[in-house]
């Protein structure tokens with residue numbers, strides 16, 4: 001049972017940003033809504049206080065808001081991105097940080113939004129932060145973002161099987177993902193799946209052919 005104060009009450013500036021995002025790309029808005037639900041579950045598993053939970057939820061909700069500056073033809077492109085398109089995509093966390101920084105009610109989220117696509121091992125973007133140099137809310141948002149991307153169909157690939165996605169979370173803990181956040185996500189998402197008795201280590205054919213698309217963090 002969790003106190004109602006843990007449910008984010010969205011301020012007008014946040015709702016406004018979300019409306020702009022949804023008008024630009026409804027798929028991204030729906031993805032962000034799913035990432036929030038996962039991130040809040042991870043936050044609760046890590047026993048964050050209400051303030052920490054709210055920060056995590058807002059960062060997860062707005063982590064992709066900078067994609068309003070990414071043309072739809074890039075977001076929807078079915079094939080690999082070229083170098084120029086990648087540069088535009090990699091700019092989106094910075095643009096998102098600028099958008100939230102412009103509004104006093106959301107300015108405190110700017111650093112975490114900017115860091116929401118950084119990897120634990122330093123190979124993320126835009127600043128190459130690593131480890132505990134990445135805000136906790138960003139680390140939680142990142143692993144939930146990646147997991148939702150893995151189990152969802154995208155224009156450039158099909159969804160990954162849930163068991164394979166859980167294996168990926170475990171395999172990439174300490175590489176792409178914060179180990180603490182990754183293990184917490186496995187704990188909150190994994191048990192219902194594993195109760196079905198499916199083999200945990202079954203390799204997905206998808207992983208063999210399309211892992212590079214995921215590891216390139218197009219989510």
Ligand SMILES: [Fe+2]
Nearest residue numbers: 063064145219
């Ligand atoms: Fe995302």
